[in-house]
Amino acid sequence: DVKVTQSSRYLVKRTGEKVFLECVQDMDHENMFWYRQDPGLGLRLIYFSYDVKMKEKGDIPEGYSVSREKKERFSLILESASTNQTSMYLCASTQLAGGFSSYNEQFFGPGTRLTVL
Amino acid sequence: ELKVEQNPLFLSMQEGKNYTIYCNYSTTSDRLYWYRQDPGKSLESLFVLLSNGAVKQEGRLMASLDTKARLSTLHITAAVHDLSATYFCAVGRNSGYALNFGKGTSLLVTP
Numbered sequence: 001d002v003k004v005t006q007s008s009r010y011l012v013k014r015t016g017e018k019v020f021l022e023c024v025q026d027m028d029h030e031n032m033f034w035y036r037q038d039p040g041l042g043l044r045l046i047y048f049s050y051d052v053k054m055k056e057k058g059d060i061p062e063g064y065s066v067s068r069e070k071k072e073r074f075s076l077i078l079e080s081a082s083t084n085q086t087s088m089y090l091c092a093s094t095q096l097a098g099g100f101s102s103y104n105e106q107f108f109g110p111g112t113r114l115t116v117l
Numbered sequence: 118e119l120k121v122e123q124n125p126l127f128l129s130m131q132e133g134k135n136y137t138i139y140c141n142y143s144t145t146s147d148r149l150y151w152y153r154q155d156p157g158k159s160l161e162s163l164f165v166l167l168s169n170g171a172v173k174q175e176g177r178l179m180a181s182l183d184t185k186a187r188l189s190t191l192h193i194t195a196a197v198h199d200l201s202a203t204y205f206c207a208v209g210r211n212s213g214y215a216l217n218f219g220k221g222t223s224l225l226v227t228p
Contacts (some may be wrong), residue, residue, distance in 0.1 A: 034219075040220060043205070111158075
């Protein structure tokens, strides 16, 4: 089974702090994703990565950056945390497969509930 | 821009009843996924639908995909309390592997 782990389940930070959220997957997946989940808004894509050192902006990248130095690890960075970044953050991974006939099913980590005071 | 709409967003149903959750999407895609999320937990994959007319069933849940209508349905048969959860549909974007999610349907099954 695919296992996606996230470094913290709950995190409380203060406004202006630099915050690191870590995600690790153990299935050698090429693609990794960061989402935030807010009530009534569903999941929104922040950033994703197709390969080591590669990153692509998602739909709401403002205020975030990412790092992928190793294939299994994808980090989300809040350079200067703000209260509107209080949210549930979900990491996901999927394997690289050819064409649209492949599953590309995303496997999710347990989530990090971040509160910024 | 790919938009994904689910309805209803909230659903309270009695045990033993049947109901359908709908997922509409705005642009062509032939990859659609259903996920389940229990309170405080992460997302669990339920179904992967890859072609027009695809139908998948697992227990009391059945999912189908009509790519021409850009519609997927998640049908619940004879609901039981254990099905109470939030259900998300997600649609594959035409480029790359990212998904667009609906806002989720919060299902409560009552005695």
